[in-house]
Amino acid sequence: MARITFRGYSINLRFIKSSDDWQLELEKGDYIKTMRIGLTKTLTEIETIAFKEIDKLIEDEKKSY
Numbered sequence: 001m002a003r004i005t006f007r008g009y010s011i012n013l014r015f016i017k018s019s020d021d022w023q024l025e026l027e028k029g030d031y032i033k034t035m036r037i038g039l040t041k042t043l044t045e046i047e048t049i050a051f052k053e054i055d056k057l058i059e060d061e062k063k064s065y
Helices: 043-064
Strands: 002-006 009-016 021-028 031-037
Touching (some): 002 043, 021 043, 031 043
Antiparallel strands (some): 002 009, 009 021
Protein backbone atom coordinates (compact mmCIF):
# COMPACT_ATOMS: atom_id res chain seq x y z
CA MET A 1 0.00 0.00 0.00
CA ALA A 2 1.28 3.45 -0.91
CA ARG A 3 0.12 6.58 0.93
CA ILE A 4 0.75 10.26 0.24
CA THR A 5 -1.04 13.47 1.23
CA PHE A 6 -2.20 16.24 -1.12
CA ARG A 7 -4.15 19.36 -0.10
CA GLY A 8 -5.31 17.76 3.14
CA TYR A 9 -6.40 14.44 1.62
CA SER A 10 -4.62 11.14 2.22
CA ILE A 11 -4.19 9.13 -0.95
CA ASN A 12 -4.12 5.36 -0.51
CA LEU A 13 -3.58 2.87 -3.29
CA ARG A 14 -4.36 -0.79 -2.70
CA PHE A 15 -4.19 -3.75 -5.02
CA ILE A 16 -7.41 -5.78 -5.00
CA LYS A 17 -6.35 -9.34 -5.74
CA SER A 18 -9.87 -10.71 -6.27
CA SER A 19 -10.57 -8.31 -9.15
CA ASP A 20 -7.02 -7.57 -10.35
CA ASP A 21 -7.64 -3.83 -10.00
CA TRP A 22 -6.23 -0.96 -8.01
CA GLN A 23 -8.44 0.74 -5.45
CA LEU A 24 -7.71 4.43 -5.06
CA GLU A 25 -8.88 5.89 -1.75
CA LEU A 26 -9.07 9.61 -1.05
CA GLU A 27 -9.56 10.28 2.65
CA LYS A 28 -10.11 13.43 4.70
CA GLY A 29 -11.44 13.07 8.23
CA ASP A 30 -14.47 10.77 8.17
CA TYR A 31 -14.91 11.15 4.39
CA ILE A 32 -13.54 8.42 2.12
CA LYS A 33 -14.00 8.28 -1.65
CA THR A 34 -12.96 5.11 -3.44
CA MET A 35 -12.32 4.62 -7.11
CA ARG A 36 -11.53 1.44 -9.00
CA ILE A 37 -8.58 1.79 -11.39
CA GLY A 38 -7.62 -0.76 -14.03
CA LEU A 39 -4.20 -2.37 -14.23
CA THR A 40 -3.42 -0.61 -17.51
CA LYS A 41 -2.88 2.72 -15.73
CA THR A 42 0.62 3.74 -14.69
CA LEU A 43 1.33 5.12 -11.23
CA THR A 44 1.80 8.57 -12.75
CA GLU A 45 -1.64 8.34 -14.41
CA ILE A 46 -3.20 7.21 -11.13
CA GLU A 47 -1.52 10.08 -9.31
CA THR A 48 -2.94 12.54 -11.86
CA ILE A 49 -6.43 11.05 -11.43
CA ALA A 50 -6.12 11.43 -7.65
CA PHE A 51 -4.93 15.04 -7.83
CA LYS A 52 -7.70 16.05 -10.25
CA GLU A 53 -10.35 14.35 -8.12
CA ILE A 54 -9.05 16.09 -4.98
CA ASP A 55 -9.16 19.44 -6.79
CA LYS A 56 -12.78 18.69 -7.72
CA LEU A 57 -13.65 17.72 -4.12
CA ILE A 58 -12.11 20.93 -2.79
CA GLU A 59 -14.12 23.00 -5.30
CA ASP A 60 -17.28 21.21 -4.11
CA GLU A 61 -16.33 22.00 -0.51
CA LYS A 62 -15.96 25.69 -1.37
CA LYS A 63 -19.40 25.73 -3.03
CA SER A 64 -21.05 24.20 0.03
CA TYR A 65 -19.93 27.04 2.35
